[in-house]
Structures are given as C-alpha cells and as structure tokens.
Amino acid sequence: MHLIFLLYSALWLPVSVIQDRKEDEIRWSQKSELEYSDFKGAVPGNTPWAALTASYIYFTYSTTNGKISTFKVYASFKKNESWMKTARADVLAHEQLHFAITEYFARKLYSDAQQLRTQSGNISASANALFNAVNKECDQMQETYDAETDHGVDAVKQEKWRMRVAGLMKQYDPYPETVE
Numbered sequence: 011m012h013l014i015f016l017l018y019s020a021l022w023l024p025v026s027v028i029q030d031r032k033e034d035e036i037r038w039s040q041k042s043e044l045e046y047s048d049f050k051g052a053v054p055g056n057t058p059w060a061a062l063t064a065s066y067i068y069f070t071y072s073t074t075n076g077k078i079s080t081f082k083v084y085a086s087f088k089k090n091e092s093w094m095k096t097a098r099a100d101v102l103a104h105e106q107l108h109f110a111i112t113e114y115f116a117r118k119l120y121s122d123a124q125q126l127r128t129q130s131g132n133i134s135a136s137a138n139a140l141f142n143a144v145n146k147e148c149d150q151m152q153e154t155y156d157a158e159t160d161h162g163v164d165a166v167k168q169e170k171w172r173m174r175v176a177g178l179m180k181q182y183d184p185y186p187e188t189v190e
Contacts, residue, residue: 038085038113040184044106051093059161060098063105064091065112067148069119069141076130078137081123083185085109085116103172104162108152110175115148117182 036048049061066088071081087109094101122140129136159167 034088034090036087036089038087038109038116044087044102044109046094046097046102048087048089049092049094049105050089051091053093053095057095060096060101061094061105062092063108064088065109067112067116067119067141067145069123069137071123071133071137073133076133078123078127078133081127083116083120083123085113087112100162100165100168104159104168107155107168107172107175110179111151111155112148114175114178114182115144115151117179117185118147119144120185121182 034050036042036044044063051062051064064087066086067083068086069081069083071078073079092105094105119141122144123137126133126136126140155171156162158164159171162168
C-alpha cells in the first residue's frame with residue numbers, strides 16, 4: 011500500500027513542527043535502506059496486509075517574473091505513518107521497492123520540472139498539472155506492483171519487479187534536492 015503527497019510550502023510551520031517532521035522522515039538516498047525499526051506507525055486492527063509504506067513526493071517551487079526560479083523535489087518515507095506487522099526480510103524488501111518506485115517518480119518529476127523552467131504563463135496550473143500527472147502514474151505503478159507480486163508473496167514476480175525498477179531508476183540521474 012502506498013500514499014503520495016504534495017507540499018507547496020511549510021514556511022509558516024513552527025521550528026518544533028519542522029524538527030518533528032525531520033525525525034519522522036527518511037529522504038531517499040542511494041546508500042540507505044529501510045530498516046524494520048523505521049516502521050513506527052500503529053498497525054491497524056484486522057488489516058490483511060503485512061505492512062504499509064507511507065512514501066511521498068515533495069515538490070515546492072517559487073516563481074520570478076512568471077517563471078519557475080527555484081524548485082525542490084524529493085521522495086520521503088514517513089516513519090510514523092508506515093507500519094509492519096512482523097519483521098520479515100521479504101516484506102521489508104517489498105516495502106523498500108515501494109519507496110524506490112516513489113523515488114523513480116520523484117526523479118521523473120524533477121526532470122519534467124526542469125523543462126517547466128523555460129515556460130511562462132500560468133506556471134502554477136502547469137506545475138500542479140505536472141505534479142498530479144506524475145502522482146497518478148506513480149499510484150498506478152504502485153497498485154500494479156502490489157497486484158502483480160500479490161503484495162510481495164510471489165517471490166518470482168517480486169524479483170522481476172526489483173529488476174524492472176532498477177532499470178527504470180537508470181533512466182533518470184539522481185537529482186539535487188533544490189534547483190536554483
């Protein structure tokens with residue numbers, strides 16, 4: 011299972027809220043893998059699922075003279091919204107791939123947002139449409155991934171998806187978090 015979120019601006023948040031968010035958040039990194047201890051959310055009663063990864067694409071931007079001047083994109087895993095019933099390697103690997111799929115679409119959004127920088131006009135509408143389109147694609151892939159792997163139960167299909175996502179990730183280079 012998977013969630014997506016857009017954050018336009020958090021400038022009004024108190025420092026304590028921002029600090030809490032950072033402690034609850036893991037930003038995608040090539041070097042870090044999720045660990046069992048990262049799943050801190052409460053397991054809902056009577057759920058048929060083994061785990062839930064709450065990963066989000068964050069996208070903020072600012073405009074100058076009707077054009078995007080800076081923007082920020084990153085994939086985030088929310089510890090307090092993610093949960094796991096039982097610490098099992100196959101479940102963790104399945105959930106890690108949900109996070110990787112989110113990162114793939116964050117990279118896609120970054121690439122497409124770079125192209126938006128050359129456009130003028132109703133940038134907010136264009137940026138929102140872009141974000142919504144990328145999120146829709148991400149949601150669809152997350153659902154297909156769960157369906158085809160039977161939520162990670164089918165080990166053969168799980169491995170095929172791992173290879174597929176690894177290939178997809180190579181289409182887009184890692185990106186700097188903020189672009190100016």
